[in-house]
Structures are given as C-alpha cells and as structure tokens.
Amino acid sequence: MRYFCNFLAAINRVSEHEVQFDLYHLLKRRDEQRELLKPGVSLPRHYFDFLLHSGVLEVEAAESYEPSTLQSAAIGMNIKSLGSNVLFDMCFSAQTYKLWQNADAFIEEITLPADIFEEYVYRLGAISRFRYLGRIEDPIVATELGENDMIEFKRDFLYSKNGIIKTVVAFANSNNGNLFLGISDEGEIIGVNQELEQYGDPDKYILALTQYIQDKTTPMLTPFPKISLKKVGDKHVVAIFVEVGSELICGLDKNGEKYVAIRTNNRSVIVKDPHQIGEIYVKRKLGSEISRRLGLL
Incomplete structure (x- = not known):
C-alpha cells in the first residue's frame, strides 16, 4: 500500500551552510496528521535541499525558504530495531560507498511505522541496513547455536591472539559476526578467569585486548568491535561483536605482513588470490548489488 506522507521541517534558523529545524512526519489523509519526530535537528543545507528536491520534505518557515542548486547525495537508513515500528538513523554522504563509514551528517533516533519507513526508503532511493543484525550478547545462546558463519569460539586471549585477529578480519570483510573468548571449540564455557x-x-x-x-x-576498524565481559555462573566470557565494513580490512601477522x-561457513580463511582480494575490495567500496550492476563482479 502506498502512503501519501512527507517529512515536514519547521525551520528555526538558517545560515549559509546549515538549517536548524524541528522534524515532523506528515500523514496526508482527509485530516492531515503531524507527528514530531525530532526537535532541534541541524543539517547541512545541501542535504536539507536534497530532501526538498526529492519531494519527501515540506517546509514551514516564518519567511520563504529558497533551496540551493541540487547537489548529489546518498542517503542511508541505519536500522537499529525492526518490528511494527522501525528505529533508525538517517545518514547522509556525498557518495554511496562512504555512507556507513564516513557519513557527513545524521538525523538520529527516528521512529516510524514499518510500512511508512519502507515508503521513505523507496522514494529516496535510500540504502538501508540493520546495523546490529546477527548480534548475540548471551554466551549461552551462542553455545546453543554453535559455531557458524556469524559465531566463533576461542578458549582465551593470550594463547589465541593470531586466531582472534584472523576471525575479526574475516567478519569485517564478510558479515557481522560474534567472537567469544572463554568458550571451547566444542561449545563448553570455560571462562577467561x-x-x-x-x-x-x-x-x-x-x-x-x-x-x-x-x-x-x-586500516582502523570503523566502527570498532564492541567488546564486553559477560558472566555465566562464576565464569567470565568475552563477547566481541564485529560489524562488516566498507573498507577492505587486513590483519598483520607476526612479521608485520598484511593478509586478508x-x-x-564456520571458518575464517586467509585469501591469497589477488583476483578474489580485488572482488572483496570492490564489494566493500561499492556494495555487492552496485558492483553487480556495474558488471565489476
């Protein structure tokens, strides 16, 4: 079902480079309903004007607002929780491949009904992702699932250092993943006490660590893995959540040499084929779908 809805910006202040406004959601029925989504938002003018030119934003201001010339922009919806309502950040960048790592501006913590959210994604041609997809914080749940493409166990830190780095690099280059220290390969919680x-x-x-x-x-992992200490009975387990990145991440071996x-499946594998490494690099920079459309993969 298509919805007739728009964002509404009640402008508070305009400068040469920035617009400050209260962001509303306007659902256009017989009786127009507005809902305040975020007060006191600040956005660079060229991104604000991009929303205007895209037809998803209306302006309410004491004086008439004149948008600048349209400039290219990419918009990403960084989903934080998903259900009947979607909680997300709207990310802005001049180029698509920079959205998740080097966005220029954000409107954080917006909540919309799932169908309305999908409508905005469609109209903006936005890219969306579930930032924390696959995150597992409970070691017991992890042991029940066992090692797979998103879960790996290591017994400790001090004697598993090389394996830890290889796993972190593999998750960063492939998919979000969870690495637990203090759990054996068989799924037994032994702790790092x-x-x-x-x-x-x-x-x-x-x-x-x-x-x-x-x-x-x-290069430096951005965002950096989330590292936390969990307690199961009297045993401590380290949970490391690694997010897939847009950069090609390399590990450094004991001689300081780079590897990818x-x-x-449930293994972290070193890649030596230059062509395969090139494909990984292109995917990280442009995304799998864009790479396929351009015939690069």
Missing part, C-alpha cells in the same frame, strides 16, 4: 587474574583488573584486560586488535588490523581473511 585466569587471564583476568593475571591482569588484576577487568578494565585492563579489555584495554589490552582492544589495543591488540587496533595494533594488528589495518574472509568467513566461509
């Missing part, structure tokens, strides 16, 4: 005792402080332990991942991956890894 001894390592925590060696560091003397959980924060120092997490900091050391964070620093090691930073030092052994290039991807996720294949």
